[in-house]
Amino acid sequence: MKFWKFFFLLVFSLTLIIFLKKIDQYIFQEKYIKIFVLLFLIFFSILCFLFYEKNKKIFNVIFINFFLILYSLNFLTGFHFILNSPDYLKKKKIEKLNLKYDDRSQLEYVEDSPYLIYPMITPREVMQNNNELILSNITNSIYVQCNEFGEWKEIKTDKYGFNNKDVKSKYNILIAGDSFAHGFCVDKSKEVHEVLKSMNIDTYSVGIAANGPMISLASMIEISNKIEFERVYWLIFRNDFFDLNWESSNNYLKNYLKEDFLGFNYFDNIEDKNNIQKKFISKNKNKRKNFSYQESFFELKFINDYIKKIFFKKKQIKINEDLISKIFKIFDQKFINKDKVIIYLPNYKCFNDENLLCDKEFQILEKMSDNLNIELLNFKNVIDSSSFKDIFALGLNRLHYSELGYNKLANLIYSQAVN
Numbered sequence: 001m002k003f004w005k006f007f008f009l010l011v012f013s014l015t016l017i018i019f020l021k022k023i024d025q026y027i028f029q030e031k032y033i034k035i036f037v038l039l040f041l042i043f044f045s046i047l048c049f050l051f052y053e054k055n056k057k058i059f060n061v062i063f064i065n066f067f068l069i070l071y072s073l074n075f076l077t078g079f080h081f082i083l084n085s086p087d088y089l090k091k092k093k094i095e096k097l098n099l100k101y102d103d104r105s106q107l108e109y110v111e112d113s114p115y116l117i118y119p120m121i122t123p124r125e126v127m128q129n130n131n132e133l134i135l136s137n138i139t140n141s142i143y144v145q146c147n148e149f150g151e152w153k154e155i156k157t158d159k160y161g162f163n164n165k166d167v168k169s170k171y172n173i174l175i176a177g178d179s180f181a182h183g184f185c186v187d188k189s190k191e192v193h194e195v196l197k198s199m200n201i202d203t204y205s206v207g208i209a210a211n212g213p214m215i216s217l218a219s220m221i222e223i224s225n226k227i228e229f230e231r232v233y234w235l236i237f238r239n240d241f242f243d244l245n246w247e248s249s250n251n252y253l254k255n256y257l258k259e260d261f262l263g264f265n266y267f268d269n270i271e272d273k274n275n276i277q278k279k280f281i282s283k284n285k286n287k288r289k290n291f292s293y294q295e296s297f298f299e300l301k302f303i304n305d306y307i308k309k310i311f312f313k314k315k316q317i318k319i320n321e322d323l324i325s326k327i328f329k330i331f332d333q334k335f336i337n338k339d340k341v342i343i344y345l346p347n348y349k350c351f352n353d354e355n356l357l358c359d360k361e362f363q364i365l366e367k368m369s370d371n372l373n374i375e376l377l378n379f380k381n382v383i384d385s386s387s388f389k390d391i392f393a394l395g396l397n398r399l400h401y402s403e404l405g406y407n408k409l410a411n412l413i414y415s416q417a418v419n
Helices: 003-028 032-054 056-083 086-096 106-112 123-129 192-198 213-223 240-247 251-257 266-288 293-298 301-311 321-334 355-369 385-391 403-418
Strands: 142-146 153-156 170-176 203-205 228-237 339-345 375-378
Touching (some): 003 032, 056 293, 123 213, 123 266, 213 228, 213 266, 293 301, 321 339, 339 355, 385 403
Parallel strands (some): 170 228
Antiparallel strands (some): 142 153
């Protein structure tokens, strides 16, 4: 066999193996440009194997022009991508407000710290990469949480691994949910549970960023074995519907949907959970680097983003009503003697182009909680649509709530709790 035939056969074989091995991962991660490039190389190597000898110049021109055009388009779309990215818009808004801006990455912040501090790697990230149940962060530890106002925010976890200043045996309110229950990005005193404390309502939060409904349910069940509380407020954000896609496949989380399941006594083995997370963070902390234009350029991330927008327009998330209904029923059953309130949290788009979709999502939650001893509130109804930007950090899309937003949410809970 001639050398060039062997070469193209080798390219075909290796590319096909990579394609078959990675196709599911690339589809899940929406890396469509990588699928496109691999398919091109597969078919190109076949054609070269068959016809290269008589068409060398044509094949060489096709190969060179393919990647030249691809990277040229990627270079041009890169500028538009960066100028419309949340980080760029956030930085410009902060500069306009004459505020300080710490442009260090989370990893750089951690490495610069004179004391031990962990990057905010969430329980969900650990669970998705390990066959373990993780419901809280490392206990009694400092984390760098986020930076949406120009400065990095640190938090200190309690003995159960949650973002609370102290732990008592009994509270008025338990708050569960994701980053909004976690108090993401705002000053400690402006977090929902801290605002409620300032109103003389003892509140404990088991909220952590990226928690979906099944992790939140598991956290509430497990913590109820350790502390007492009178009321439960469950903050459900729009992306919780998407989180159910992977949560429903987790064998640990499925147990919490059984009526007779009392929990794993998770917090009795908390040191083991700490060690698992420490190992995971040590191995994965380098992923907390800042955005790299160079890395994104060579990985064709910019053009991939536009391929998704043009050819794979984001579809409405299919809401698993049966699963939500089951989760709500277990929630009602497990806390049968507690006052239970679920609060639907809107995002930025709920006040413009996805207004009707958000209303539909709330209606689904109403339907799923019907005939259950659960009260449902819509935080969207509390917000003045003419000034909705004020409740979001810096008034920008794809950021968390501002101090005003968290304060309004806390006041909604307070007004419901005291009535």
